[in-house]
Amino acid sequence: MKRIALAAALAFMPALAPAYAADAAKPVPPTYAWDLGDLYASPEAWTAAHDKALAEAGKLDGYKGTLGKSAADMLTALNAISTVHRQVDRLSVYASLKGDENVTIAPNQEREQLAQSLAAILAEKTSWLTPEILSIGAEKVKSFEKQSAELDRRFGFILDNILRAAPHTLGAEAEDVLAAAGNVLAQPDNIYSQLSNGELPFPTLTLGDGTKIERLDQAAYTSYRQAPNREDRKKVFDAFWGTWQKYEGTFGADLNTQVLAEELDAKVRKYPNALSDALFADNMPEAVYRQLVAQANAGLPTFHRYLKLRKKLLGIKDNLTYYDMYPSMFTLSHPLKFTVEDSERIGLDVTSVYGPEYTAMLKKGFSGRWMDVLPRKGKASGAYMNGSAYDVHPYLLLNHNDDYESLSTLVHEWGHAVHTLLDDETQPYEKSNYSTFIAETASISNEMLLNDYMVAHAKSKEEKLYYLGQGLELIRTTFFRQTMFGEFQLAIHEEIEKGHALSGKHLSDIYCGLLKHYYGDAKGVTKIDPAYCIEWAFIPHFYYGFYVYQYATSMAGAAAFTNAIETKKPGARDRFIAMLKAGGSDYPYDLYKKAGLDMASPAPYRALIGRMNHLMDEIDALEVQK
Ligand SMILES: [Zn+2]
Numbered sequence: 014m015k016r017i018a019l020a021a022a023l024a025f026m027p028a029l030a031p032a033y034a035a036d037a038a039k040p041v042p043p044t045y046a047w048d049l050g051d052l053y054a055s056p057e058a059w060t061a062a063h064d065k066a067l068a069e070a071g072k073l074d075g076y077k078g079t080l081g082k083s084a085a086d087m088l089t090a091l092n093a094i095s096t097v098h099r100q101v102d103r104l105s106v107y108a109s110l111k112g113d114e115n116v117t118i119a120p121n122q123e124r125e126q127l128a129q130s131l132a133a134i135l136a137e138k139t140s141w142l143t144p145e146i147l148s149i150g151a152e153k154v155k156s157f158e159k160q161s162a163e164l165d166r167r168f169g170f171i172l173d174n175i176l177r178a179a180p181h182t183l184g185a186e187a188e189d190v191l192a193a194a195g196n197v198l199a200q201p202d203n204i205y206s207q208l209s210n211g212e213l214p215f216p217t218l219t220l221g222d223g224t225k226i227e228r229l230d231q232a233a234y235t236s237y238r239q240a241p242n243r244e245d246r247k248k249v250f251d252a253f254w255g256t257w258q259k260y261e262g263t264f265g266a267d268l269n270t271q272v273l274a275e276e277l278d279a280k281v282r283k284y285p286n287a288l289s290d291a292l293f294a295d296n297m298p299e300a301v302y303r304q305l306v307a308q309a310n311a312g313l314p315t316f317h318r319y320l321k322l323r324k325k326l327l328g329i330k331d332n333l334t335y336y337d338m339y340p341s342m343f344t345l346s347h348p349l350k351f352t353v354e355d356s357e358r359i360g361l362d363v364t365s366v367y368g369p370e371y372t373a374m375l376k377k378g379f380s381g382r383w384m385d386v387l388p389r390k391g392k393a394s395g396a397y398m399n400g401s402a403y404d405v406h407p408y409l410l411l412n413h414n415d416d417y418e419s420l421s422t423l424v425h426e427w428g429h430a431v432h433t434l435l436d437d438e439t440q441p442y443e444k445s446n447y448s449t450f451i452a453e454t455a456s457i458s459n460e461m462l463l464n465d466y467m468v469a470h471a472k473s474k475e476e477k478l479y480y481l482g483q484g485l486e487l488i489r490t491t492f493f494r495q496t497m498f499g500e501f502q503l504a505i506h507e508e509i510e511k512g513h514a515l516s517g518k519h520l521s522d523i524y525c526g527l528l529k530h531y532y533g534d535a536k537g538v539t540k541i542d543p544a545y546c547i548e549w550a551f552i553p554h555f556y557y558g559f560y561v562y563q564y565a566t567s568m569a570g571a572a573a574f575t576n577a578i579e580t581k582k583p584g585a586r587d588r589f590i591a592m593l594k595a596g597g598s599d600y601p602y603d604l605y606k607k608a609g610l611d612m613a614s615p616a617p618y619r620a621l622i623g624r625m626n627h628l629m630d631e632i633d634a635l636e637v638q639k
Contacts, residue, residue, distance in 0.1 A: 045353065048382035051405050052107040059107055059124070066100040067131055073097060073138040080142075081149040084157035088164045094139055095167075099403060099442055101135055104128050106402040113393035113410055114385065143175050144185065151176045167443045170598055177296065181282040191281065198278070201271035202556035208263065209551070216252045220245045229253050231551070238339040243329075250336040250545060257547045264550035265517020268505070271556050276509050287506045291559035295448050296600040300613040302559070305566055306503065308618030309496035315622050316493050317533045318629060319485060332540035335532070338489075343482040345475060351420040353386055353413050360424045363466045364431075364459060366578055368586060374434045375427060381406065383430070386423075388412040398426045400433030403442045407433045417467075417483065424463045428456035436596030450601035453567030454574065455593055460487065461575045461624070474635055481632050488625045491568045497531050498552060499562035517550075524549040566612055572621035573610055585609070 053059040076090035108128035112121040146154065154172050158165040182188070209231075218226040221242055226233050229252055237249045257264070272287075279290040289299055324333040326342040351359070357379050365372055383406055385392070393410060400407040407430040413419045432455035436445050464484040471477035504523050508515055525546035532539035554561045577585035592608040605612050 045386045047385045047408055063104055069097050070135045070138050077141045080145055084160040084164055087157050088161050091168050101132055102401045106399055110408055115391040116393055117391050146175045147179050147182055167441045170444055198274040201267050204267050205556055216256055218252045241340055246336040254545050254547055257550050261517035265520050269515040272505055272509050297602055298613050302562055304613050306500045308615050312622040315625050317538045320538050334540050335545050343478045345479055349417050350415050356420045356423040363463045374431050378430055384409045386411045386413050396422045396426055398429035403437055421460055424459045425456040428459035432593045435593045439594040440596040440598050444598040446597040448601040450563050454570040457568050457571035458575050461571055481628050484628045492565050495561045495564040497527055501527055502559055520549055521546045569617040569621045572624045573617040576620050
């Protein structure tokens with residue numbers, strides 16, 4: 014599903030909540046509101062389409078047992094299923110977007126529930142499909158693909174992907190047991206949400222200037238950890254992490270259960286370990302994950318250079334500590350302002366390096382009513398692109414606040430939108446669902462191009478330093494931090510695989526070891542206080558399986574591509590565009606390889622480390638001039 018939210022990636026970034034006042038009296042220009050009429054003329058039209066799709070979904074089990082008869086029968090059945098899927102995607106997009114326009118309207122929430130239950134019915138009515146294809150077997154399926162060009166062109170990749178799972182698929186009885194247990198095995202995430210977002214008693218705190226924080230929860234922590242006053246930052250860290258620390262045992266038992274559930278799935282499905290189970294869906298070689306970890310470790314001297322620069326710029330005389338990571342290294346004497354028009358103009362200029370085809374698509378998007386762009390009371394927060402309506406066009410939700418972060422977010426999300434357009438124009442619906450592994454490269458590349466552009470076009474030394482600092486923070490939070498999370502996940506699974514047990518205390522010890530290693534504690538770069546080693550308990554992504562590593566690999570891929578495109582390396586731009594056009598027609602590792610990048614090799618990670626050093630070289634040069 015092509016619904017790409019930036020929120021997850023940004024969850025760990027130093028960002029203040031937008032400080033806007035929703036102004037109901039100010040009219041919104043029509044071009045700043047999306048037109049859902051392109052999906053359905055009215056809510057009534059949606060309901061009619063929903064009822065039609067529901068009826069059609071109900072008939073799909075009629076195709077059960079027909080796929081093995083002939084190539085034509087297989088095509089007929091798959092086409093019928095695909096047609097309903099396509100309608101359900103479109104219905105879901107409308108329901109979700111309509112809901113996000115105003116999250117307080119009950120009929121909108123009901124429509125979203127209807128769309129979700131329709132998707133569940135579709136899954137239930139086609140649950141026989143995978144077992145049936147597996148029982149037909151690779152040999153017969155391949156011979157059908159030879160007989161029917163259309164079957165091969167549209168469904169060849171999906172069929173290959175299903176057949177690949179044969180060695181990890183169990184008998185009917187065992188599959189039924191696993192399906193029935195699925196809900197139980199998914200509970201650690203619910204327990205985590207209940208505790209961390211509901212019942213954890215967050216403290217109150219008074220800062221040095223008398224500011225009283227009524228509830229130091231995740232959102233407040235994200236804001237106040239940036240406090241320019243060092244004493245305040247320490248207070249925020251001590252109070253916040255002290256609260257989590259009290260529940261170390263409970264969070265530990267919960268995360269242990271999550272890891273055990275993943276290990277159980279790997280064991281019964283005959284994967285060598287939980288990592289290979291998790292990477293199977295994307296057919297991603299384990300070598301990619303391990304190379305990422307190895308290269309982040311090899312890049313630690315560069316990371317330590319950054320930390321020393323941070324210490325110098327913040328004017329810290331004694332030890333740099335973990336609570337010194339979030340305040341901005343460069344502040345501006347006047348705020349930067351980018352209206353939506355500015356952001357669009359800059360976005361077009363920045364991405365012109367991709368060539369005329371990309372530019373034309375971006376212009377077309379900007380001229381259509383595809384975006385709900387301004388913040389408004391009741392509207393969903395954050396930013397995302399939803400490109401699941403294959404027959405219509407992508408939609409984007411933003412909360413543009415006229416600052417640099419808003420500009421960067423707009424350019425990021427439109428990277429997803431143009432990727433979707435290039436993909437949908439080239440691929441049949443059945444091959445248009447690209448992987449997250451590729452998706453974030455398309456958007457982070459845009460952010461990097463933007464950052465370089467802003468550095469080049471800065472009006473003053475102060476602005477230039479600010480943009481260079483922003484570029485550095487993006488790498489610290491996305492590459493080093495997320496890879497450290499990835500290494501932690503690997504370490505805790507390996508503990509269980511070795512037959513060891515995981516308690517909350519043991520998890521904190523493992524996390525402490527990694528924090529000290531990454532932040533150069535023994536080298537005197539940063540002093541890590543063990544009181545903050547409970548941070549692992551705060552990260553919701555550990556309940557999503559091995560997932561966060563993709564932020565880091567995407568960023569490395571983006572660094573390699575932008576570097577090649579900016580330096581006009583022959584063919585680089587065309588290979589990048591071809592990768593975007595390839596959509597979901599192949600496995601992401603192979604698509605990268607075709608574009609000239611082996612994600613299991615050190616090259617992309619070295620490109621990113623090179624970029625980080627380059628940004629610091631520029632800062633050093635400007636600092637010397639000061
Ligand atoms: Zn994104």
